Amino acid sequence: MNIGEAAKASGVSAKMIRYYEETGLIAPPERSPAGYRTYEPSEIHTLTFIRSARNLGFSMEEIAELLALWRDRERPRREVKRIVEAHIGDLEARIRALQDMAGTLRHLADACGGDDRPDCPILKSLAAPEPDTLPDPPAPHRFGAI
Amino acid sequence: MNIGEAAKASGVSAKMIRYYEETGLIAPPERSPAGYRTYEPSEIHTLTFIRSARNLGFSMEEIAELLALWRDRERPRREVKRIVEAHIGDLEARIRALQDMAGTLRHLADACGGDDRPDCPILKSLAAPEPDTLPDPPAPHRFGAI
DNA sequence: GCTTGACCTTGCCATGATGGGAAGCCCCAT
DNA sequence: ATGGGGCTTCCCATCATGGCAAGGTCAAGC
Numbered sequence: 257m258n259i260g261e262a263a264k265a266s267g268v269s270a271k272m273i274r275y276y277e278e279t280g281l282i283a284p285p286e287r288s289p290a291g292y293r294t295y296e297p298s299e300i301h302t303l304t305f306i307r308s309a310r311n312l313g314f315s316m317e318e319i320a321e322l323l324a325l326w327r328d329r330e331r332p333r334r335e336v337k338r339i340v341e342a343h344i345g346d347l348e349a350r351i352r353a354l355q356d357m358a359g360t361l362r363h364l365a366d367a368c369g370g371d372d373r374p375d376c377p378i379l380k381s382l383a384a385p386e387p388d389t390l391p392d393p394p395a396p397h398r399f400g401a402i
Numbered sequence: 403m404n405i406g407e408a409a410k411a412s413g414v415s416a417k418m419i420r421y422y423e424e425t426g427l428i429a430p431p432e433r434s435p436a437g438y439r440t441y442e443p444s445e446i447h448t449l450t451f452i453r454s455a456r457n458l459g460f461s462m463e464e465i466a467e468l469l470a471l472w473r474d475r476e477r478p479r480r481e482v483k484r485i486v487e488a489h490i491g492d493l494e495a496r497i498r499a500l501q502d503m504a505g506t507l508r509h510l511a512d513a514c515g516g517d518d519r520p521d522c523p524i525l526k527s528l529a530a531p532e533p534d535t536l537p538d539p540p541a542p543h544r545f546g547a548i
Numbered sequence: 549g550c551t552t553g554a555c556c557t558t559g560c561c562a563t564g565a566t567g568g569g570a571a572g573c574c575c576c577a578t
Numbered sequence: 579a580t581g582g583g584g585c586t587t588c589c590c591a592t593c594a595t596g597g598c599a600a601g602g603t604c605a606a607g608c
Contacts, residue, residue: 260555270556271596290603292556301529308528313503316594326525332518340511340524347504351497357459358493365486372478378486379472382454383447406584416585417567436574438585462564549608556603566592574585 262295266303273303281306281320313347408441412449419449427452427466460489 263270273293276282282302285293295303305326309319321339325331364378409416419439422428428448431439441449451472455465467485471477510524 258556269595272594274558275594288556288603290556292603305529310594311503312507312528313500322525322528325522326529330520331522332520333514333522333524334516334518336522336524337511337514337516340507340514344504344507344511347500347507351500351504354459354493354497354500357457358490358497361458361486361490361493365483365490368479368483368486370480370483372480375475376471376477376479376482378479378482379468382458382468383451383472404585415566418565420587421565434574434585436585438574456565551608552606554604554606557601559600560598562597563595564593568589568591570587570589572586575583577582578580 257295257297257300259293259295262293262300262303265300267307268303276303276306276316279316281316281323312343314343318343403441403443403446405439405441408439408446408449411446413453414449422449422452422462425462427462427469458489459493464489 257265259270259273262268263273266273268276273282277284277293282299285295285299288294302323305323306319309322314322318339322336325336325339364381368376368378403411405416405419408414409419412419414422419428423430423439428445431441431445434440448469451469452465455468460468464485468482471482471485510527514522514524
């Protein structure tokens, strides 16, 4: 299997396959006499694994760990679960941060008629460095608080 | 005000102030005879505006638009609101994507005892390209659906 | 056999926002 | 006048990805 077919079969672009090889995430494959990379089914399998993990938001570094655990069949589940739990925590922190932003903006947007008057309260609020630096103002309302 | 004081006053790092100038987001300030950048209070104000907007997740491109609207006092609120609403939509899409990931991982982690057995179901699931490519399997359960 | 088009190779550049560091100049206080 | 801290510019790195260009290769059709 050439790199193009491997890309199609795994869902990882040819560009990224070369990059993963360059950074050591995957081993260099065999080459044809002409220098073409040739992939075995097991390598396609690895690429598919990588793509699944990327789709779940794992970084390449985390994926390197997961791959090592995957290859070593004797490794206990505990270690995999630890990585996954840490990643979930990371995702949740990012979700919370985005929700805070969206909540604040929703509030501002609702306070803005969206009409054709000038003097927009949204811009006013951006220009005034009221919140977001102070540890916590009298806190009349917490937005992102899920 | 030198760049260091401007950074402290606005909360934008000196490094980023120079970068914003280089990319045209802010105008080049006056320089002292020795070539030091000197900032007026109005420029500090602008930097504070930028930082507020960054904290709310706006891209530099969006901030450039917001700054233009801010400077032009005759611009109707409508245009500001449009930008903000678009950004909220963007944030919400990202939140949904992250929630989908976290939900799937939560599901996997719960299915994994986290004990010291090998043969982890999480790795199994990553290796098997079941979901996430198919349009929508029989859908026994939607995770990120808030 | 030769041409053509699709594929492969390497290598470089770009993204977006940010930090790090080096080499050298400047200012102020001691 | 000396030292420390701040300023200047310039270059590099991040993370994962895409794009482009120049050149080699393969397979099909003539």
